Amino acid sequence: MKWLFWVLLVSLMCVNTVLAQSKLSPKLMGESQRRAHLSTMDTFTIAVQNRPLFVRQYGDQVKILTWHSASSTLTFYATQSLIFGELIEDENILFIDAPNQPREESVLDVPNFQYNRIRKAQHQYPDNSGSGLRLSLKERKFDEADIDLTGKTFSIGLEAEDVSQHATDMATIILGAGNTSPFYKGIAPGALVASSDFNNLLPDDETLLTENGIYLQNHSYGVGIENYYGVEAYAYDRSIFSEPEIVHVFSAGNAGTSSSEDGTYSGLSFANLTGTFKQAKNTLIVSAVDTSLAISPYNSRGPAFDGRIKPELTAYGGGGTSDAAAIVSGIVTLLQESFQKKTLHLPSSALIKAVLIAGADDIGPEGIDFYSGYGSANASKSLQILESGWHDEVVVTKGENTTLEIEIPTGVKQIKLAVSWVDPAAELNVTRALINDVDAQLSLSGATWLPWVLNHSPSEAALNEPPQRAMDHLNNVEFISLESPGPGTYQLELSGANLSSASQEVSVAWYFEMADTFEWDFPTSSDILAANTAEWLSWNSTFNANEGLMAYQLNDGGWVDIGTVKLNEPFRWATPKISAAARLKMTVGVNEFVSNYFSISELPRVSVAFNCEETFGLQWPQIEAAQSYEVYEMGATSLDLIGTTTDTIYTIEKSASVYYSVAPVIGNAGGLRSQALNYTFQGTFCYFNFFAAERANEETVRITLNLSTSANIEHVEVLKSVNASEELLTDIVPEGQTSFVLSDPDLDPGLMTYQAILYFKDGTTLRSDESSLYIEIPGKLLLFPNPATDPYINLLSSGTGQLLQITDDQGKLVLEKKLEESFEYIIVQDFREGLYLYRLLEGKKVVDTGKFIKY
Known part of the structure; x- marks a missing residue:
């Protein structure tokens, strides 16, 4: 009968009003017919018009888990019968969904801070380290005791109970101190981080975040493909609209080989973002390039459910899109700090998005696409946009046009311009999410250039088409680029003709790429490369030539040819096996471009020489070019120099610290510091x-x-x-x-x-x-201890099968045992005290006799 009731109920749902059907997410609609136990308790997420009314009506039937006030959404535990019965008919209920379990979306590969020009940005802007800024990681808890995070964490009371290495890795990418290794120095090591449990898929309370100074949250997780505008998407758009300075960065997901089962793009190898929260308009979604610096086929890709461009950006993520999102979160921290220093307030998330997109480098298919979005994040270029003032924020009024003048100088090869705004949340389960449609166009002397748009028709061929210029009525980001623009005062016209609201704040950012220039991006003079390794070199060339001739120089010696390289691709260089001061040279046509000096250093292979009661010693093989070696000890928050030696062994008095590192001193520059070593874990004793x-x-x-x-x-x-x-x-x-x-x-x-x-x-x-x-004595038996005071006596013999017989002082046989091993024992615990005699026999021949005393 219960089964019959269920079938009737589902049938009723399927023919019920459009209002009832629209309240169920596509996922619930697809799963509803597989739900056979109406009394089963499940977790659901809903949006309501009146929360107090919901609590009065259903408070005794549900267990509320989370509540997000800005979007009036909540997650609760209830029976399926309540959901598929009363709630879908209740006019107070706007939408119903069932959240999936979040999961981390990568295993950390060795991070690459060169590809997105982070090391270049740190070299150019050494005073920018994220100092004074706070952010949050929404996933499982990171390890606060990790030496790269020591002194960098704080709590807002939302952290999960279990600690995750994945969360620790994400925090290390964003703000790690580089104590473990200089290779792992994070992007914004001056910032602080808090943890928030990702089992709550709704946004954290905005007031709680802002009261704790948090204006950035990283989300490196997914829940499986969800291709609709659900509760979480709605909630994040509402959340950011209420606090537009908060930036939420999400990983795109690693479901690129899977297809959506629902929606317009079902069955295609597109539109496989892992979570409805990634369908939001105001968040920032990040894809990844892999260790070969190519876009991985495993990356989730756009479009969003309604054809919008997702992801917006790409970054390095050797293990997947999780660490790519962390890379972008680190860059956002630097941008927030740079803007705040100039203006004494934080930028809007829309401006951050515009600055990142305008400064991005094109990768993958030419122009914008559903694989990489608007391009690969470039920390150096985006910081230059802020430092140069190449941005603006205006208010567009409904029915009116707002015009910005942008002066383009002589010699520009390309201008990239991004327009972005925080859009109001759309209605749940809509077919198109955009509310305020701001339309941009760039013009000069009667010539007009429209934004780039993509064909979002539901077919593989259409979604792979190159971009075209057209009016954009889908995205709350509009992107215009122009090749070889002539100098002049250009007009950026922002139309409010299609606004739904009375006005809309809009952020604009642009970047000038000058013609016929070449600049080394990595290594910089601040970098130390490891000897005898493969290092990705990077540069920025705007020459029309496709190739250049590269060479290197060691210690001001002769130039050594590396060979011909493609100027539009990074190059992996096998560094020399020695430590040296080095330079690189690129020849393009008749032009030569020589890098600044940088260091190549052998990496000290440090081990524990001895570990005694009060002291221990570190040792390492000699590095030929080293004049001396510096020894570092982990202090409260950083590795501190504790001594210098010309030897290759160093004795240290034990203290509270257990982490140590060694760096060679080569010329006037420091060498590459070894990975920090915990001397207590090396299995070494006192010599x-x-x-x-x-x-x-x-x-x-x-x-x-x-x-x-x-x-x-x-x-x-x-x-x-x-x-x-x-x-x-x-x-x-x-x-x-x-x-x-x-x-x-x-x-x-x-x-x-x-x-x-x-x-x-x-x-x-x-x-x-x-x-x-x-x-043993050949053919003899040795018993010990004698006298026997222990519960047993040891036997030492040739162990070749002799027979042992033991008698007491009355001649009574008390034990007989065949000796098969050279060393054995017998239990004498129950023997009475006194004298005992033994004899050893080979066959019938007695070969040994003796006696022992039992006390």
Whole structure:
């Protein structure tokens, strides 16, 4: 009967009013016919008109989990019968959805901070580090004890209970201190970060964020393909509209090989963003290039459900789009800081979006596309837009035109111009999300250039078509580029003819690319490259030539040709195997462009030499070009210099710190610092890693000695003691060797003990633990301890199957045992105290006798 009720209910839903159907998300509509247990409790998300009314009506039937006041949306726990019965008929309920479980969308690959010109930006603007800014990571909790995040975290009470390495990696990309390794120094190491649990898919309360100074949140997670304007999309658009300075950066997702099951683009290899929250208009969605600096086919791509351009940007993400989003969040932090320093207030998220898009580099298919959006984020160019004042913010009034004048100088090869605004939230489950349609066009002396738009028709061919110039009535970003514009005062006209509101604030940003220029982007003079590695070199060339000839120079010597390279692609260079001061040269036609000096450094391979009670030592192979070495210790928040040495071993007194690093000093520049090492995790002991004597065979004892280091050791003595008589077995001069295997063929029956003694160059000594073994007398039996005070007695024999018989002082047999091993034992705990006799037999022949006493 329950099954019949369910079928009737679903049938009623399917033929019910359009109002009832429109309240269910496409996902719920698709899943509804598979829901066979109406009493089952599930998690649902709804938008309501009147929250107090909802609580009065259903408060005793639901368990409210989260509430977002700006969008009047809430997540709660309830039965399916309530949802598919009363709620779809309730006029107070606007929309119903069922949230999926969020999941992280990448495993961190070695981050690349060169590709998006982050290291260049840090070199150009060294005073920009995110200092004083705060942001939030919405996912699982990061490790606050990680040495790259120490002193950089704070709490707003929303963090998850479980710690995630993924979250730690995302935080490290954005603001890591670079203590673990200089390669992992984050984009904005001066910023602070809080954690927020991503199990709440609705936006965090805007008041809570702003009261804690948070105006940026990174979201590197997804929930599966959702291709509609659902509760979360609506809530994020409402949230940003209420606090337009807050920037929300989302990863596009890693579902590029999957298709949407619902909506206009179902069955296509497009429109596979992982979450309805990524369908919002006012957020920033980021795709990724992989380790080959190509757009991965696994990346989710646009368009949004209504044909809007998604993602907006692309960044490096070797492990997926999660770390690409973190890269962009780090760049946003630098932009917020730069703008705030100039204006004493934070920029709107619309201006941030416009600045990022205007400064982006085109990648993938030529022009804008549904794979990479408006291009690859370029931190240097976007910061230059803010520093040069190439941006503006205006108010467009309904029914009127607003005109901005943009002066284009002589010699410009290309201008990129982005118009962006925070659009009001649309109605839930709409077919087109744009509310305020601002239309832009650029003109000069009667010539007009419209924005670039994409064909969003639902076919593979259409979605792959190149962009065309046309009026854009879908996006709240409009993008205009112009090749080789002549100099003059251009007019950017912003039309309010299609506004739904009385007015709309609009942000505009532009970037000038000058003709016939070449600039080295990486490495800069601040960079140290690792020797004998493959490094991605990058530059910016606006020459029409496709190729250039590249060479390098070491220590002001002769130029060494690398070969012909393509000017429109990055190049991976195999660095020399030595440490040196280096330069690069690119020849384009008759023009030569020489980089600033940068360092190439061998990476010190640091290990623990010894770990004693009060001190430990670090050691490393010599680096030929190093004049000395600097030793660093992890302090409260950073690695601090604690000493300098010309040796390749350094002794340190133990303290509260466990992390240490070493860097060579090469010429006037510092060398590449080693990865920070936790000396307590290296399995190293106080010089003696291993010392033991064991029976090799019937005739030989093998002595194994492993030292953690041979540094400062003059010689090593190995002593042998038999029946309290000590002798020198051997004397070793290590000469750099740390592992030794010795043989002793002189076996004396009974207890033999071995010990090693280290003699140091400073006159001190260190003894190993003793290693002992018993040597049997052929054909005889040795019992010990005797007298027996323990619960057992050890037996030492040839172990070849002799029979042991034990009798008490009355001649009564109390134990009989066949001896198969050379070393065995017998339990004597229940023997009465007194004298016992034993005899050893081979067959019927007695080969040994003796006695022992049990106490």
